[in-house]
Amino acid sequence: MARSEQDILKRVRASRLDTVDQYYDPEYARSICMNVLDFLDKYYFRARMVGFDSLPHTETDGTPLIYAGNHSGMAFPWDALVFASTIFRRQGYSEKHPVRALVAPALSRMRVLHPFFLDNFWHRIGGVDATLHNFDALVDRPNQAVIVYPEGIEGIGKGFDHRYQLQRFSNSMIRMALKYRTDIVPVLTINGEYINPYGYRVDLINQIAQQIGIPFVPVGPLTTLVGLFPWSFYFGLPARLTYVKGRRIRIDELTDQSYEKISQKEMRRLREVVQKHFQDELNEAVSNYGNDPYELDELKELWWENRDKLAYILPTGWPLLFQEHERLFIAAKDKKSVKMDHGNLAYAYALFRNPGVLAYHMPGLGWPALLSLRDVK
Numbered sequence: 001m002a003r004s005e006q007d008i009l010k011r012v013r014a015s016r017l018d019t020v021d022q023y024y025d026p027e028y029a030r031s032i033c034m035n036v037l038d039f040l041d042k043y044y045f046r047a048r049m050v051g052f053d054s055l056p057h058t059e060t061d062g063t064p065l066i067y068a069g070n071h072s073g074m075a076f077p078w079d080a081l082v083f084a085s086t087i088f089r090r091q092g093y094s095e096k097h098p099v100r101a102l103v104a105p106a107l108s109r110m111r112v113l114h115p116f117f118l119d120n121f122w123h124r125i126g127g128v129d130a131t132l133h134n135f136d137a138l139v140d141r142p143n144q145a146v147i148v149y150p151e152g153i154e155g156i157g158k159g160f161d162h163r164y165q166l167q168r169f170s171n172s173m174i175r176m177a178l179k180y181r182t183d184i185v186p187v188l189t190i191n192g193e194y195i196n197p198y199g200y201r202v203d204l205i206n207q208i209a210q211q212i213g214i215p216f217v218p219v220g221p222l223t224t225l226v227g228l229f230p231w232s233f234y235f236g237l238p239a240r241l242t243y244v245k246g247r248r249i250r251i252d253e254l255t256d257q258s259y260e261k262i263s264q265k266e267m268r269r270l271r272e273v274v275q276k277h278f279q280d281e282l283n284e285a286v287s288n289y290g291n292d293p294y295e296l297d298e299l300k301e302l303w304w305e306n307r308d309k310l311a312y313i314l315p316t317g318w319p320l321l322f323q324e325h326e327r328l329f330i331a332a333k334d335k336k337s338v339k340m341d342h343g344n345l346a347y348a349y350a351l352f353r354n355p356g357v358l359a360y361h362m363p364g365l366g367w368p369a370l371l372s373l374r375d376v377k
Contacts, residue, residue, distance in 0.1 A: 025125075028124045031329055031336075033093065034093070044313060046298075049245075052245050055097070056248070058096075063180070065183055066145075067185050068187065070164070071189075072193045079189050084101050102147065103128065136176065148173050150172075164286050169278075174251060174274060175259065177249075178258075185248055194294065195236035196237065198220040229362075229363060231315065239294055240299075244289065251270065311344045323354045
């Protein structure tokens, strides 16, 4: 390749990466993980990592890696958020081997789908809109790990009656793995379906929701709370989230066709092979780790031992947890110094500093109050 062509290619790649990194704030990602997401994981979701004694993406020779997960049937992606933050924590919040998640564009487009209306939350923590262009830009970067959910919107909208039943995978993940000769590591998410159990799919309601940009509204016991208290829109039950590492999938070993010449027929065959591999391992993981989704005895003991933090641990305290961290982070001159006090007394003090969070607890009037103050798009 001529030098001028190499220079052009470098500039094109740099431009693409500037696009996906435009709003990413590594210090914010680190701070929100350390002060908020790690706290919720430790005292609420209690993520269990099976087979992740070492992190696969830190062992590569500079090639990218794709983590592919199954989604749970709920609108807010706690399953993905907890996994990404846990991986970040386990590598010491280091950017040496970056991990970025592809997110549904609706998450970044609608402010109501950002946790408690936080501005540009998903992009600031490293989320990248799930487009083929962005996927290609990320996988083109050395040492990059990408988290994808190949079921897409259908995965979160399948309903509790189809729990752990994989919906049709997209072709983009297969194409990128083949193009860059990178491995796919299945991440089998167990118990995530019980964050919002008995939430079912109603096509008419989903069609209406999608007109305003919300991908899925599960209809079930927890749905009735949403109309009353805005905090419950982000609410999930304390399922013990378990992430099981599946066997690596090497796409280039499954076909003799190149990325440039692969046929649609061969692409469909590859997708079916990968999805069957994933579904078989998911079924086994559910059998091994899905029999007690809440582990309530452990949870009760954990909460009793940490009752001095219950105001923030319980979902009613999450609006203030996120908003108080936002206030502290914006005010801090040294962003690395932000450290929240999660005690009940600190919660009371923080409430005086963030009176707007009371709207999340106003029955009936909370949504009008929030939407009148916020641009939801």
